[in-house]
Amino acid sequence: MNQLSKTALRPHTVSARISPAAGLDVLSRNEVTRLRDASQRGLHALLRRCALAVLTQGVETDDARALLDRYPDFDIQVLQQDRGIKLELQNAPAQAFVDGRIIRGVNELLFAVVRDIVYVATQMEAGGFDLEDSSGITHSVFEILRNARVLRPHADPNLVVCWGGHSIARHEYEYTKQVGYQLGLRGLDIVTGCGPGAMKGPMKGAIIGHGKQRRKSNRYIGITEPGIIAAESPNPSVNHLIIMPDIEKRLEAFVRVGHGIIVFPGGVGTAEEILYLLGILLHPENASIPFPLIFTGPRESAAYFEQIDRFLRLSLGDEVSRRYAIVVDDPAEVARLMVKGIDKVRDYRLDSKDAFFFNWALRIQHEFQVPFRPTHENMAGLKLHRDQPAHRLAADLRRAFSGIVAGNVKEEGIRAIEQHGLFEIHGELEIMRSLDALLHSFVEQHRMKLPGGSAYKPCYRVVVD
Numbered sequence: 225m226n227q228l229s230k231t232a233l234r235p236h237t238v239s240a241r242i243s244p245a246a247g248l249d250v251l252s253r254n255e256v257t258r259l260r261d262a263s264q265r266g267l268h269a270l271l272r273r274c275a276l277a278v279l280t281q282g283v284e285t286d287d288a289r290a291l292l293d294r295y296p297d298f299d300i301q302v303l304q305q306d307r308g309i310k311l312e313l314q315n316a317p318a319q320a321f322v323d324g325r326i327i328r329g330v331n332e333l334l335f336a337v338v339r340d341i342v343y344v345a346t347q348m349e350a351g352g353f354d355l356e357d358s359s360g361i362t363h364s365v366f367e368i369l370r371n372a373r374v375l376r377p378h379a380d381p382n383l384v385v386c387w388g389g390h391s392i393a394r395h396e397y398e399y400t401k402q403v404g405y406q407l408g409l410r411g412l413d414i415v416t417g418c419g420p421g422a423m424k425g426p427m428k429g430a431i432i433g434h435g436k437q438r439r440k441s442n443r444y445i446g447i448t449e450p451g452i453i454a455a456e457s458p459n460p461s462v463n464h465l466i467i468m469p470d471i472e473k474r475l476e477a478f479v480r481v482g483h484g485i486i487v488f489p490g491g492v493g494t495a496e497e498i499l500y501l502l503g504i505l506l507h508p509e510n511a512s513i514p515f516p517l518i519f520t521g522p523r524e525s526a527a528y529f530e531q532i533d534r535f536l537r538l539s540l541g542d543e544v545s546r547r548y549a550i551v552v553d554d555p556a557e558v559a560r561l562m563v564k565g566i567d568k569v570r571d572y573r574l575d576s577k578d579a580f581f582f583n584w585a586l587r588i589q590h591e592f593q594v595p596f597r598p599t600h601e602n603m604a605g606l607k608l609h610r611d612q613p614a615h616r617l618a619a620d621l622r623r624a625f626s627g628i629v630a631g632n633v634k635e636e637g638i639r640a641i642e643q644h645g646l647f648e649i650h651g652e653l654e655i656m657r658s659l660d661a662l663l664h665s666f667v668e669q670h671r672m673k674l675p676g677g678s679a680y681k682p683c684y685r686v687v688v689d
Contacts, residue, residue, distance in 0.1 A: 237295065237315040241303070245331040247373075248339045249308045255342045256309070259302045267341055270450055274341065274467060275300045277457040278333045279313075279320040291454050302338065311338070333458055333465045336372070340467040343371050348469075361593040365468070365476045366582055372466045374445060374481065375581040381483040381570045383445070384562055385415045387497045388422025388488030389671060390456050396489050399522040399555070400425030403486065406559035408433020408442075412566075415482055417474075418446020418465060419456025422488040427461035445481075449474045451634050470595045471626065475500050480583045483566045484516035486558060489525045491671035492632065495662070496625035498532065500592060502540065503618030505547045509587040514572050515547075516565025523553040528669065535662045539621060539655050540614045591619045598627035598637050600644050603684075608651025608659075624649055624659070631683030632672060647684040660686045 251259075262268040276291050276298055292298075297315040311334060320330045347353050347367065354360030369375050384407055388400065404414060404426030414430045416423035427444045434442045446462035449471055458465055468474040478485070479501060487498060498519075505515060519529045529550050536544050551558050570580070578585045596602065606620045627647055630637025641647070651659070663682070666672045 244335045248335045274337045277453040336465040358590045385482035385485040386426040389490030390419045390421040392421045401429035402555040404429025405433045406555045413443040415445040418458045424459040489521045489528045499622040506615040514568040517548040520551045598630035603627045603647040
């Protein structure tokens with residue numbers, strides 16, 4: 225029973241004590257202490273930021289600092305009691321409650337936040353994750369997903385990862401819903417970055433498709449990380465939330481649990497995801513591993529993928545186009561191609577005796593797994609030249625886009641730009657021209673925006689070597 229009282233100071237906030245609706249029941253005293261610790265070594269600041277993002281589902285902002293500014297008096301404390309744990313919420317957003325009770329889905333995601341923050345912190349401190357080599361990092365991703373109970377050993381492959389922009393045009397959003405609907409009709413579940421836009425639409429569409437097929441136990445999995453959750457709060461359709469420690473482990477989680485990926489129109493973050501995946505698929509050891517990848521959007525967005533395609537072919541070679549299909553304005557065809565692709569994945573996993581629930585066979589090199597800090601020094605040190613294997617160039621191109629994402633929307637990146645000026649990106653003339661043209665097209669199409677909706681000012685400067 226929630227004991228709820230309206231706060232006098234803020235009319236649109238409430239305070240409450242809540243018990244877990246499902247999942248996490250108990251924590252150790254040490255874990256509770258860490259979650260309550262507001263010092264730099266403690267976990268309270270991280271818990272507060274992630275919890276507020278969950279409580280403000282549906283609020284769309286590009287600024288990770290905006291939510292904390294909007295609810296400066298919000299706080300969350302973990303209480304250890306004889307019958308298990310409770311969360312004490314102070315001055316929480318009222319939209320998370322209905323008639324004095326917290327919405328069940330919000331409750332579940334709040335305790336998922338606690339679960340993941342505690343697990344990652346305790347495992348890292350105890351040396352449970354070996355992060356020094358590639359295999360150890362992959363096992364850490366596996367352990368986090370297993371602890372979140374998202375891995376199902378007896379289910380056929382059916383998880384489709386959907387990537388795309390969190391701030392897209394209305395017609396593009398409607399198209400993502402149509403694709404999700406077609407996927408749902410064919411019994412496919414959805415994995416996204418859990419935010420709005422192209423992460424929300426496929427889930428909403430799939431809900432209708434699943435409902436028409438009277439399908440139960442549907443999964444709408446949202447995978448996020450602490451640096452971006454406030455800018456991309458979980459959308460209301462998410463029923464499984466996983467918070468990975470950083471963007472690289474988040475990306476690896478997508479390709480390890482997903483059986484195919486659909487990319488909708490987006491901006492720099494979407495380009496980063498494309499380069500991450502293609503860099504992996506272009507590695508010689510992954511040449512024979514099936515992994516369906518489809519770029520798709522409505523007819524009005526065809527130019528977006530034409531420009532992406534040109535950039536990929538120029539920088540990585542024409543061979544890269546064999547690893548993806550481009551489908552324009554045909555949701556049913558996208559779903560049919562994905563079903564065929566996943567059938568090949570199933571056959572391959574059976575033949576190779578690889579698990580359906582985790583793609584162990586895929587080789588992911590260490591440079592794709594190590595967190596990239598978007599400092600001025602690191603951005604200037606990227607090697608954007610074609611005199612190296614395509615998968616290595618893709619790795620550095622991804623880092624370049626990652627730094628631009630940080631400079632646009634992440635607090636750390638925004639602060640670095642404010643203090644030290646624009647990032648400098650060095651590289652080969654043709655690649656730099658193509659990269660610059662691609663980034664400018666994102667600006668013209670309003671796919672790159674500064675927090676608060678102000679006029680866009682680039683956070684980077686392109687330098688030709």
